[in-house]
Amino acid sequence: MRMGLGSLRRYGDLLHIAFGGGICFAAMYFLISLVPAGIRMLLFYIGYAGLLAFTEATNAMVLLMLGTVYLPSGFLGGLYTGYKINENIKIILLFPAMIGFTGLIALRFFTGYLNLSIINFQNEIFIPILGNVVGAYLGGYTMNWEMEETVKLSETIELDSSQIRS
Amino acid sequence: MRLPLALFIVAILVLAGASYVSFYSAFAAHVRGDYLRLETKYLDLDFPRNWFAVSWDQQNSSGARYGVFLAPPNLRAAMIITIYDENAAKIYLRQNNISDPSSATVFELKRLYNWTLEKNANATLYFIENGTMPLFGYSADFSTFVLRDGYVDDRGTRYNWTWTFMTSMNTDIFQVAYHGVEEDYNLTLSSFKSLLNSTRLKTR
Numbered sequence: 001m002r003m004g005l006g007s008l009r010r011y012g013d014l015l016h017i018a019f020g021g022g023i024c025f026a027a028m029y030f031l032i033s034l035v036p037a038g039i040r041m042l043l044f045y046i047g048y049a050g051l052l053a054f055t056e057a058t059n060a061m062v063l064l065m066l067g068t069v070y071l072p073s074g075f076l077g078g079l080y081t082g083y084k085i086n087e088n089i090k091i092i093l094l095f096p097a098m099i100g101f102t103g104l105i106a107l108r109f110f111t112g113y114l115n116l117s118i119i120n121f122q123n124e125i126f127i128p129i130l131g132n133v134v135g136a137y138l139g140g141y142t143m144n145w146e147m148e149e150t151v152k153l154s155e156t157i158e159l160d161s162s163q164i165r166s
Numbered sequence: 167m168r169l170p171l172a173l174f175i176v177a178i179l180v181l182a183g184a185s186y187v188s189f190y191s192a193f194a195a196h197v198r199g200d201y202l203r204l205e206t207k208y209l210d211l212d213f214p215r216n217w218f219a220v221s222w223d224q225q226n227s228s229g230a231r232y233g234v235f236l237a238p239p240n241l242r243a244a245m246i247i248t249i250y251d252e253n254a255a256k257i258y259l260r261q262n263n264i265s266d267p268s269s270a271t272v273f274e275l276k277r278l279y280n281w282t283l284e285k286n287a288n289a290t291l292y293f294i295e296n297g298t299m300p301l302f303g304y305s306a307d308f309s310t311f312v313l314r315d316g317y318v319d320d321r322g323t324r325y326n327w328t329w330t331f332m333t334s335m336n337t338d339i340f341q342v343a344y345h346g347v348e349e350d351y352n353l354t355l356s357s358f359k360s361l362l363n364s365t366r367l368k369t370r
Contacts, residue, residue: 048216067182142171
């Protein structure tokens with residue numbers, strides 16, 4: 001049985017999406033174990049570890065996690081996916097972000113770091129999804145930005161044969 | 167530079183800046199010299215600025231339970247303050263068959279000892295002191311005891327675990343516990359006591 005070129009390409013795209021999701025998840029796993037610990041160490045070093053007891057400081061941590069963990073993770077996943085896939089990226093870039101997010105939730109759940117009965121929807125669901133999705137789109141479009149400009153240019157240039165001199 | 171990349175960098179810088187502003191506002195609002203002032207619905211307290219602190223507030227149809235956890239850095243010791251409002255206090259007393267502060271202290275002590283036995287079946291309990299003492303301007307029953315070999319660290323090393331547990335009861339219940347590995351407990355005892363003395367209740 002022979003596999004058609006179209007289905008082979010679709011299979012390859014799926015593989016790239018999955019790999020993009022894997023990059024997003026791996027980056028998130030690495031950064032999530034680095035950034036909060038780093039901030040705690042920094043605050044401890046400057047003698048203000050107690051600041052983390054206050055709402056303003058927990059909000060600051062959420063913003064920092066969004067900017068330094070979720071957004072870059074999604075960006076890296078999107079960068080890879082956008083590099084490998086050039087078509088339908090408006091829809092496709094959603095998937096690496098969601099794969100990365102689902103992987104993180106599953107890992108945290110099975111390692112006991114996430115209790116679904118007392119889950120903080122904003123910090124544990126909304127912010128990671130937002131960061132991953134926005135990051136993935138920015139990454140994906142970074143890879144395809146030049147290409148879109150080239151396509152637009154090729155559409156507008158018209159060749160007038162009367163102006164060609166031999 | 168490609169526009170999405172520029173947007174990505176700008177987003178990171180904006181979020182990092184907003185985070186810094188938020189940290190700084192926490193610093194400006196709560197620093198009192200070498201202490202940080204934690205002002206909550208139930209109590210105000212000043213704690214050393216390098217201690218770890220966490221507060222929580224559980225509210226549901228059966229009442230409100232509020233708590234603060236405080237721990238000094240580099241020491242295996244901590245202090246926990248728990249407050250039950252009137253409704254939560256009624257349920258706590260009924261569920262655990264408790265009628266007075268003394269029986270509440272005994273109940274929590276038994277619960278703690280049973281939990282310790284799960285970690286080390288050979289842990290033993292001995293009392294240092296029992297009695298009453300002032301707590302937030304009211305009388306509280308307290309018990310100071312040691313769980314010999316009750317604290318087991320990650321490497322499996324066992325330590326004596328010293329606790330002071332106190333309960334004050336009116337329409338609400340106030341429970342304070344401070345504990346630590348014996349030598350760390352002794353090092354932080356005066357800090358715990360001064361922290362407790364500076365705590366101001368809002369509910370009574």
